[in-house]
Amino acid sequence: MDRTPTVEDVALAAGVSRQTVSNVLNAPDVVKPATRERVARAIAELGYRPHAAARRLRTRRSSTIGIHLDPYAGGISGVVLDRFVHALTERSSERGMRMLVYAARSPEEELARLADLTEGGEVDAVVITGTFHGDPRTGWLAERGIPFVSFGRPWGADDVSAPAHLWVDVDGAAGTRAATRHAIASSGPRVGFLGWPVGSGTGDDRERGWREAGAGGPRLVTEESVAGARDAAGRAIVDGELDALVCASDSLAIGAHVAAVAAGRGDLPIIGFDNTPAAEALGLSSVEQLPEEVAGGALELLMGSSGTSIRPRAATPGEAHVLVEPRLVLR
Template identity: 75%
Template sequence: MVRTPTVEDVALRAGVSRQTVSNVLNTPTIVKPATRERVQQAIVELGYRRHAAARQLRTRRSSTIGIHLDPYVGGVSGVVLDRFVHALTERASERGMRMLVYAARTAGDEIARLAELWEGSEIDAAIITGTFHGDPRTRWLGEARLPFVAFGRPWGEDDLAAPEHLWVDVDGAAGTRAATEHALGFGPRVAFLGWPTGSGTGDDRERGWREAMAAAGAKGPRWTTEEDVARARAVVAGAGVDVDAVVCASDSLAIGALLAQAGGSARVPVIGFDNTPTAEALGFSSVEQRPEDVAAATLELLMGPTGEAVTPRDVRAGTAHALIEPRLVVR
């Protein structure tokens, strides 16, 4: 009986790793042309048939959901995603599913890793984070028919009315709107400290501040900085704190705004976003994203209210997303 060639056979014939073969099969543009040609030649010589092999493997369920582990960047960032992954693991276990955490530094690397896990029947579904407009991961997942939900909306013009895929997100505008309405209690001049324009999440949070200010007939400056405590401190210190309060796009920026006022005789209230342990320790108000609720909604979209269905679902307006409203924690 002739044995069916495998990915390992192709890798051995081409003199490359199994991962490189997977890259050629799923994301060929990230592989050097010479290497790609060598792998493709090995595939022809061995008569490897990817889709037939994949179908045989996928007849076995793994009862496992893959999720990307973001690289550690230090500071106060990442707390929300850590809580999200922890909550996912607990709730998936209650449904008889496991979570498989994988690492990848770029979207291309993540696609290659997902392809390897999917082809090897190591996962039945995937959850991705950090979505952005034109995200290649969502396109590949759809084409591969790998069931998935994104923590983060598509960020297209029609992402609410006619989403392209299943997603759960936090209503950032609602959070900063509540924060701004609270800040207006200290006076009409409320500043917003946010990220440069072009970030879907950042623009959404800025929108909430603008809407609340417009509704109150108030005006305040908009300060811009990268997600960095030291830079945020420099921006606020350079601008001068001639405001009644500051609403920030993150707790990291809020810490910078607080440090800019250190030693001053008149400190104005600062409100952050994420409600990290640092916000609690330093005693400033912050918007709580409720990652546990995001995790519950993610699994319900992926598997239904009580079942374990992880087959690809049709995406229909009104049923394909969940927008979680955050809450303001006042201190």
């Protein structure tokens, strides 16, 4: 075909009406799955691309999803979120959507930015990250009926059976449980855990996996820093209390590794969480979060499995979340 394919071309190739093609593009849930697949094949074969500007005028939607960009803090802790934002941008583009990245230094400042973006019609939906107990953003968005999904669970009493909103997350407990069981089998029962102070939803979840694996080592505590991890792990390493150590992040694992080398125990098995390039360079095992799968789950919750417009699921038990199981990377 020498000219640009049209909706009519897609309809003819798929053997459906023009309205059916329009429904597949703008309201896929009203079309039977078999028909959706037939239209999707025709779109792919013809190379058809909807005219985004015309669609925005017709539907009065921006075809844009907003996402917060965390402030740059150096170190290695932002690698996973960077990969998540990149994957979300790439996959949303494949669905004819755009990502709008906005910055804010606090939840209060983020609410002000969200008010500007939503009241001005600049975004159709929002993806928030880094949820925490008492997060004001989720209630604010829900009260205003703004479609959103969070990377991070609501941290309520029962996020699965009584979800407060749509969410996607990595099963941190499954990751540390697998890491701990491997360490016990390969190194011995005294597997310690180096994590953050109690009260961090993510940190508490990762600690739970270590406890469920039945490890017999100490629980060590520090804030998120390489230097803090070095100091927190140093005494236990010197005193010979550990057969292995599972950590809540790669930053903590790297700090513990520095302490182990200084104590003459550079061969102490240490497993991190995030599988960053820094951990790989040091030869440390780690838990891979698979942020690309998290991005896919977020879009599925907001747009359906193959939709090209925002049609979020209802927050019903068992269907309002996607929990991605991480994988253990051994080195």
